Amino acid sequence: MLNRHARGFFTALFSPLARWLLKIGVSPDAITIVGTAGVVVGALVFYPLGQLWWGTIFITAFIFSDVIDGIMARMQERGGRWGNFLDSTLDRVADGALFAGLAVWFFTGGANQAIAIAAVLCLVLGMVVSYARAKAEALASTPTWESQNVPRGWFQFWWSPDLPDLDCRAPYCWSPLSCSPQPAW
Structure with a gap:
């Protein structure tokens, strides 16, 4: 974007x-x-x-x-x-x-297996983010996604507080490539 x-x-x-x-x-x-x-x-x-x-x-x-x-x-x-x-x-x-x-x-x-694994990780986590958003919307919830100019696939997002019925909330969602924990709410 x-x-x-x-x-x-x-x-x-x-x-x-x-x-x-x-x-x-x-x-x-x-x-x-x-x-x-x-x-x-x-x-x-x-x-x-x-x-x-x-x-x-x-x-x-x-x-x-x-x-x-x-x-x-x-x-x-x-x-x-x-x-x-x-x-x-x-x-x-x-x-x-x-x-x-x-x-x-x-x-x-x-x-270079490290880069190859990072590419596969980005591929998989990018699919997870898309799936999680679609599933949340199907369950009539609205996830809030924040990219902060992080490349796709870094799996860095926060769930909004309006997802109380989903068992996917956790105190921290880790951004695997930056190794910095991000608050989930």
Whole structure:
């Protein structure tokens, strides 16, 4: 997520492209799908081969699709539930591909098990956070998530006090990569 200053900058930068894409009939959903496919291909082709630099360059070309699709949806005043669902779901697919590609490389040719394990940990904990949020919402509770600009997968969040019926509250939720305990409430 971009802060308001970065969002303004990127909106101004990519609005002409977004306007042109809409003009030629490209939908925001198509941009979301193509962008995710590019990230997945880059992460699962380049990273396992040890081409971390070129993989990152390739992926960066597709990362901005996540900004462009949002600009396009706002221009069309189409920011509905389907687009939100598709974008969030495919963001998790892209996250998974990135961490999986890194894990494969560092478990094999990169020969650095610590980084490989950290990548797998980020992959798993990123899924846990998404699942916990969905489950809390399904149980009619609202978790409060605080990222404090911590990369996804660090599993650093606080449960809000409105989750008394869930047995998932604990005095501290540990952020495994920073090793700093965070109060749960």
